Amino acid sequence: MLASTVEFVPARRHYPPPFIGLRQSAATLYREVASKRQIWVKDVPIGGGAPVAVQTMTKTETANLAATMEQIHNVAEAGADLVRVAVPRDEDVEALRTVVAESPIPVIADIHFNYTLALKAIDAGAHCIRLNPGNIGGPDKVAQVAERATAAGVPMRIGVNSGSLPKHLHELERESPVEALVAAAVEFVELMESLDFENFKVSIKSTNVPNTIAANRLLADKIPYPLHLGITEAGTKWSGSLKSAVGLGTLLADGVGDTIRISLSTFHAEEEVKVAWEILKALGLRERGPVLIACPTCGRLQFDMDTVVAEIEQRLEGYEEPIEVAVLGCAVNGIGEASHADFGITGAKNEGLIFAHGKPLRKVPQDDLVTALFEEIDKSLDRGKVEVDESKSAEGAKWLKRIEDENADELTPERIAQMEAAAAKAEGADAEPLPAVAPVTGGNASKRARTRLDEDASPVAGRRFTRT
């Protein structure tokens, strides 16, 4: 069952995008094809139903080859499909030739104002040219770039930003910034078409999330070309990530957007790539590595979950398979809410349960939970499927039932039924003592390396468990 889904295929080769497990049912949310047209940036398709491509931009001077190539390797490792580099000077366009030759992923040259740099970037082998047709020196300059790009088979990204609309749209901008942005984009599209150049994607960006959403929705209805999505100047690492998740997530949820870049005010471009992937994973649009779900912890929590989750998150970073792992802190809703997870654990006071696809695999002592979970994951990945030992599974199911009984005053419907029956006979029924349950002693658990307990991150005060 698992066997058919765990083979790791680099995400850009997923075409159409794979939906595994519980994400399958969500496919109806998306437009079948995000944009009608498709372009190729070297070997990466954009639009036309291709997987949403993740891109980022180096934060270095492109002419600083060592620093630039180090950052490109970092972002490629983090999962960038495309990388953009700034080309503001001749020394940068000189360096571009080497960057293009050495980069493991296609390279987009970012050009402002200077059409000769655009021509040189195409000559240097750039796989795509980003420019704003409105600031390159007039339609004849745009025509020269388009001609050179056509000859070289190089696509363009053309785009408008809310900060740099052409003058004749300034009045419209004051009335309706959204319509002004869309009008500017459509004018550029028509300009390119008049030049017989249709090998492009379009971007329309604003610092304002609602306007970015509205403008891109409107534009997607008006033009068939692929859309590049981004929030300009999104902000700091934390707030910028959230802003981008809101804005780009909203568009992508409805199939608008074919390639995305998260802009964060940090030198570490790979952080932008990680956020982009998290957004795509959340929407089931692409898969990359494991997905960890965890309950939010509450007063019902019966084990040191913050620590366990941190340890699992850390260990999962070593896995490339798109498995889903669930961590539940108590049994109020049973395995139910995590029954579709590929693997999961739920813990109680001394022991915990490992489960897979809603079925108990085995119970283990509390201290062994994480180790045992990864034993099961590794075994299943090796075998290509989850093998269930029925006797251990039954023992696990029995244990789960026992834990439910142990917490019967708050948990099981059966217990409530008993209490209700008792209450019908006499007052004070809910003061009835709980059934005594012998504590379960741990097995021969060896001491293992654990994540450091951090009282600040995961304080014990107010919780049911203590640390020893």
Place this chain on the structure above:
Amino acid sequence: MLASTVEFVPARRHYPPPFIGLRQSAATLYREVASKRQIWVKDVPIGGGAPVAVQTMTKTETANLAATMEQIHNVAEAGADLVRVAVPRDEDVEALRTVVAESPIPVIADIHFNYTLALKAIDAGAHCIRLNPGNIGGPDKVAQVAERATAAGVPMRIGVNSGSLPKHLHELERESPVEALVAAAVEFVELMESLDFENFKVSIKSTNVPNTIAANRLLADKIPYPLHLGITEAGTKWSGSLKSAVGLGTLLADGVGDTIRISLSTFHAEEEVKVAWEILKALGLRERGPVLIACPTCGRLQFDMDTVVAEIEQRLEGYEEPIEVAVLGCAVNGIGEASHADFGITGAKNEGLIFAHGKPLRKVPQDDLVTALFEEIDKSLDRGKVEVDESKSAEGAKWLKRIEDENADELTPERIAQMEAAAAKAEGADAEPLPAVAPVTGGNASKRARTRLDEDASPVAGRRFTRT
């Protein structure tokens, strides 16, 4: 201009929600009224066009009064409008009486399975009861709770989770999880209506973001009651925040959702509140404190922006006014993209410019940028408006122009035009030397406390600036 917007009003009293500055234009994105019905949790309106209410849940045992009250004060401080506490046992419902009396914000009692605890929670003064009508022991038990709630004027949150659908919907769930979730919610709504109880909001939750989006959209079309939004078991602090921003942001962007809770696997419930606010701020749905926008940094960057942004972000935490502050790393797009910001800075090699609403205020030495920015912010907030010294403003504008000239080979269209003219005459025109510009010496800048320079967070390698 600014004067009319900076008075700080606690957000829940914003009715209708305020849109300031550039956010005003985005209002058309939203449904005028999110839900037709409105309920009140004590003094907080939910639905019917009220501001989206932020809620969270304590992670403590409710019976542990000291820990619970400390967490409630923390989340209220962070901006929670409502707080939910778990009430799984009699000792918790006993504590609830005190919690309700001492809490600065309305308290929702979270009940599972046990209808007698629901009755007792109402008697203890809970401002709202959350329960799943499907696991409380049958319609007659639900009726008893509804009757008691009606007598006390207490609203309910009724909800379904993807993990706990009633049995008769399991087959539908396999075919279409989304339709099964919605069907279960509608059945509960009809049950409550048949009991003449209509003082409730509804929640429908799934670990799956696309299903959560689809189910809530469908439900919003079917029922007039307010909706509580959340992603069950969203995950760790980082990935859970992003998942929630995608899922809840997508719904809120179209006016679906009247109160939200972010579920994160961390003991620090206030982190959930901060993320909730960030999502609402991104969509312009509510305002709370400043908004910081910053360009993503690139090879064009000419000053140590990571450090400056970190310092500004830290200092802005002390402000309650919903001002927007922009930080631009270079002049490629001028002030343009940040021209709507209430305040902003853009820096170059030795100096920087403070601006407000797109107008230069004054230039200052690089080291004084942050201090001067906050001087201008404080002065403007005190006066209730931004006052422009026209001679300093003109000097600032001139400086900006000079910086543009200084970087002419990459920046200004005027320079490009010159180069193009020169290129028409002779080859090698773009190797023309830059105009010499005398370095501007700093004023009498005193040494001020600066954010610690962190080479790991903000490395210098590959950038144009160096640290001294």
